[in-house]
Amino acid sequence: MNGPIRxxxxxxxxVFLVLVVDLTYWQAIAADRLRQNPRNPRxxxxxxxxxxxxxxxxxxxxxxxxxxxPLDPGAYRREYLYxxxxxxxxxxxxxxxxxxxVEAAHASLLRSRRDLTTSGILNALLGDDLRPRSIQLxxxxxxQAAAARALGDRRGAVVALDPATGxxxxxxxxxxFNPNSLVGTNAAVVWDALTESTGGPLDNRAIAGSLSKxxxxxxxxxxxxMDPLSALGIATRVAGAGQDGLMMRPYIxxxxxxxxxxxxxxxxxxxxxxxxxxxxxxxxxxESRPLVVGGASQGRPVQAVGSSGVAEAGAGEPAGWFFxxxxxxxxxIVVAVVVYPDGPGGGGSxxxxxxxxxxxxxxxxxxxxxxxxxxx
Amino acid sequence: xxxxxxxxxxxxRSAELVFVCGSGGxxxxxxxxxxxxxxxIRAMPALAAFLVLSVAFGLLLVAIRAWAPDxxxxxxxxxxxxxxxxxxxxxxxxxxxxSLHGWWLLLSATMSGLWLYAVSEKGLGQRGGGWWPLLxxxxxxxxxxxxxxxxxxxxxxxxxxxxVVLNPGEIVKLVVVVLFAILLSERQAFFAAGxxxxxxxxxxxxxxTWQSLLLLGLVLIGLAIRDSGTAMIVVGMFCVMAYxxxxxxxYLVGGLGAGVIWLVAGPWLSEGLQTRIAVWTDPWTQPxxxxxxxxEGLFGLAAGSLSGTGFGLGEPDLIPEATTSLALAAVGxxxxxxxxxxxxxxxxxxxxxxxxxxxxxxxxxxKLLAGGLSLLLGGQTALSxxxxxGLLPGTAAPIPFxxxxxxLTMAGFLILxxxxxxxxxxxx
Numbered sequence: 001m002n003g004p005i006r007x008x009x010x011x012x013x014x015v016f017l018v019l020v021v022d023l024t025y026w027q028a029i030a031a032d033r034l035r036q037n038p039r040n041p042r043x044x045x046x047x048x049x050x051x052x053x054x055x056x057x058x059x060x061x062x063x064x065x066x067x068x069x070p071l072d073p074g075a076y077r078r079e080y081l082y083x084x085x086x087x088x089x090x091x092x093x094x095x096x097x098x099x100x101x102v103e104a105a106h107a108s109l110l111r112s113r114r115d116l117t118t119s120g121i122l123n124a125l126l127g128d129d130l131r132p133r134s135i136q137l138x139x140x141x142x143x144q145a146a147a148a149r150a151l152g153d154r155r156g157a158v159v160a161l162d163p164a165t166g167x168x169x170x171x172x173x174x175x176x177f178n179p180n181s182l183v184g185t186n187a188a189v190v191w192d193a194l195t196e197s198t199g200g201p202l203d204n205r206a207i208a209g210s211l212s213k214x215x216x217x218x219x220x221x222x223x224x225x226m227d228p229l230s231a232l233g234i235a236t237r238v239a240g241a242g243q244d245g246l247m248m249r250p251y252i253x254x255x256x257x258x259x260x261x262x263x264x265x266x267x268x269x270x271x272x273x274x275x276x277x278x279x280x281x282x283x284x285x286x287e288s289r290p291l292v293v294g295g296a297s298q299g300r301p302v303q304a305v306g307s308s309g310v311a312e313a314g315a316g317e318p319a320g321w322f323f324x325x326x327x328x329x330x331x332x333i334v335v336a337v338v339v340y341p342d343g344p345g346g347g348g349s350x351x352x353x354x355x356x357x358x359x360x361x362x363x364x365x366x367x368x369x370x371x372x373x374x375x376x
Numbered sequence: 377x378x379x380x381x382x383x384x385x386x387x388x389r390s391a392e393l394v395f396v397c398g399s400g401g402x403x404x405x406x407x408x409x410x411x412x413x414x415x416x417i418r419a420m421p422a423l424a425a426f427l428v429l430s431v432a433f434g435l436l437l438v439a440i441r442a443w444a445p446d447x448x449x450x451x452x453x454x455x456x457x458x459x460x461x462x463x464x465x466x467x468x469x470x471x472x473x474x475s476l477h478g479w480w481l482l483l484s485a486t487m488s489g490l491w492l493y494a495v496s497e498k499g500l501g502q503r504g505g506g507w508w509p510l511l512x513x514x515x516x517x518x519x520x521x522x523x524x525x526x527x528x529x530x531x532x533x534x535x536x537x538x539x540v541v542l543n544p545g546e547i548v549k550l551v552v553v554v555l556f557a558i559l560l561s562e563r564q565a566f567f568a569a570g571x572x573x574x575x576x577x578x579x580x581x582x583x584x585t586w587q588s589l590l591l592l593g594l595v596l597i598g599l600a601i602r603d604s605g606t607a608m609i610v611v612g613m614f615c616v617m618a619y620x621x622x623x624x625x626x627y628l629v630g631g632l633g634a635g636v637i638w639l640v641a642g643p644w645l646s647e648g649l650q651t652r653i654a655v656w657t658d659p660w661t662q663p664x665x666x667x668x669x670x671x672e673g674l675f676g677l678a679a680g681s682l683s684g685t686g687f688g689l690g691e692p693d694l695i696p697e698a699t700t701s702l703a704l705a706a707v708g709x710x711x712x713x714x715x716x717x718x719x720x721x722x723x724x725x726x727x728x729x730x731x732x733x734x735x736x737x738x739x740x741x742x743k744l745l746a747g748g749l750s751l752l753l754g755g756q757t758a759l760s761x762x763x764x765x766g767l768l769p770g771t772a773a774p775i776p777f778x779x780x781x782x783x784l785t786m787a788g789f790l791i792l793x794x795x796x797x798x799x800x801x802x803x804x
Contacts, residue, residue, distance in 0.1 A: 004620045004622075005731060012751070012754045016720055016723070016758065018767070019767070020717055023708070023713060024713060026674055026678060027712065027716065028682055028713055031677075031679075033678075034677075035675075037675070039660075040679075041675070
């Protein structure tokens with residue numbers, strides 16, 4: 001009787017081996033394909049369902065937050081409270097299309113740290129906080145809203161910097177999009193429309209490249225790929241020229257807070273070693289002339305200076321650019337604008353359009369500073 | 377006579393106890409991780425998991441030490457590891473179900489301990505005593521009334537609360553294996569001759585024929601209609617056990633033939649089976665949702681990839697029947713390929729140990745009992761996993777020790793107890 005029993009064991013052993021091979025196929029070889037299968041319900045759940053930290057402006061306005069999903073108890077929905085205004089800076093977190101902007105660069109801080117690495121478990125047992133962190137940006141809500149409003153539907157970008165520190169006070173790009181539509185129910189349709197749109201609404205024109213790639217985990221922006229012709233490139237170099245050559249590394253994350261609003265870390269201003277393009281900016285800065293901006297009528301020291309011009313942007317029509325600095329001595333803001341040709345107001349009139357956008361942003365900033373605050 | 381303590385290759389009973397408590401610790405750690413993933417730190421569920429696993433398997437070990445002291449020591453620790461992984465998975469999916477499952481573990485351990493005590497005085501005997509008519513009656517009482525019910529109201533399914541149905545299907549399988557072992561050992565010569573050398577109306581032939589008809593007929597017709605997985609297992613068990621008893625490969629050919637007929641004719645017999653076979657043929661064009669258990673299970677396995685998402689961090693709630701027949705997919709999602717391979721390896725170890733007991737057993741009845749029960753463990757696990765990965769049409773077969781269920785857990789513990797007793801008697 002032992003003969004047949006041994007043969008049964010052998011066959012059962014082969015069956016188990018086949019099962020292991022098949023499991024290996026599904027869990028290792030075909031796993032990627034299955035994880036991306038649109039019929040897989042996890043695709044939508046994995047990231048959109050979890051709570052993420054808030055993203056706030058410098059003046060503590062909530063820009064992005066997670067709210068409990070009314071349709072799915074225990075899950076969360078991401079909400080972008082100002083939609084297209086911060087679309088290129090805050091970005092979005094989508095299970096289907098990945099993360100962009102600050103949502104991508106600080107993804108590990110924003111999501112709750114429930115990854116159960118050994119150190120994570122030990123930290124949790126020692127009473128560490130597992131809840132998601134919040135990110136405070138350097139952008140001022142009023143200034144950002146004004147920048148986005150001034151750009152309107154022109155194809156271009158605005159960047160406002162604090163020249164002494166490199167803080168980015170505003171960063172807007174147009175055309176823009178509503179990130180809420182990328183986390184909602186019709187996300188796939190919206191995504192297709194956005195990627196196929198000739199205006200390129202997903203591109204951040206304030207920097208030449210993708211913010212999520214250039215943004216470091218410390219919140220600063222890598223310079224090497226910062227196109228000197230982009231709004232951020234112009235602003236950074238003009239800011240350096242106004243500071244006697246001390247170019248500060250632009251940064252967008254002011255600090256990180258835990259769920260109880262205690263500050264966990266903050267970004268410190270840092271000078272840049274690479275001063276590529278600075279000479280050209282210095283000569284332009286020297287040629288800048290007084291500007292008339294809206295704030296003049298409110299009895300504040302105006303003394304704004306600026307310049308505008310036309311630059312070649314690839315093979316197309318020349319782009320209009322503008323920069324403005326306020327006040328002329330010891331400036332608190334540098335605004336740079338680029339308006340690209342093929343939108344309304346591009347080309348020859350791009351220069352005037354860029355200047356009018358820049359002046360509007362400067363006027364907003366001047367209006368935000370309480371009277372007397374700037375003359376120390 | 378060689379005593380257990382004299383065997384140099386054996387793990388001592390204390391080492392077994394330490395191992396079993398280790399499984400309790402594993403369950404506690406898993407439950408802690410599940411709660412951590414929910415951003416909670418709760419000591420009570422983890423403590424309860426530790427106690428349930430340690431006490432249940434500890435009880436079984438104490439009973440074995442008292443009433444089957446010479447049993448081979450590998451079985452219980454391996455089963456305890458599987459039960460720990462299963463408990464964490466059930467807890468992760470449904471806390472209330474897990475606390476119920478905890479009671480089932482304790483109850484099953486007690487029952488198998490009592491069985492070991494009951495059998496300790498007279499031993500297993502050579503032919504299972506005169507128990508078979510009673511066992512057949514029990515199996516018949518369970519199966520016959522469910523004829524034509526097609527998964528509907530079944531009188532013996534007792535529901536003490538919402539979402540809790542006690543279904544003794546797994547006990548039926550165990551009983552059927554015992555019946556087959558009795559029948560095959562009593563009539564070994566008859567089955568070996570394939571009935572050729574006895575006249576049609578010879579008393580031995582008549583008796584054997586009506587015994588076989590009673591056993592197979594009662595169990596199969598009912599099961600084929602409402603639980604094709606169990607029917608397949610029963611047919612397969614009979615064929616392979618008959619092969620083990622007689623070394624006649626005709627039984628294996630017959631079993632495979634029955635399987636093919638079941639695949640071809642099944643869709644005409646049952647609408648549920650029709651869906652399962654359609655899903656098996658092509659899971660990617662069938663409608664989504666719980667009905668498409670193959671696709672949903674594979675999505676779960678794929679989500680786990682190599683190392684899994686970690687306990688509490690996957691979405692095994694999306695897998696239909698995750699606490700029962702697709703338990704391995706739920707394990708695969710959170711523990712990855714590493715987890716599923718370890719689980720399969722543990723079953724392989726348990727099954728090989730069981731067959732080892734069968735090989736060493738002295739009596740034909742004991743060989744068939746140990747061989748049949750090991751085959752039931754291994755075969756049902758293989759059938760369930762093959763259904764989860766799409767090698768065979770999905771069945772409702774749960775995985776012993778890993779899945780939720782009173783009947784399943786009870787059957788699992790009783791199998792351990794019977795194997796331990798057979799192993800003990802082979803040594804004495």
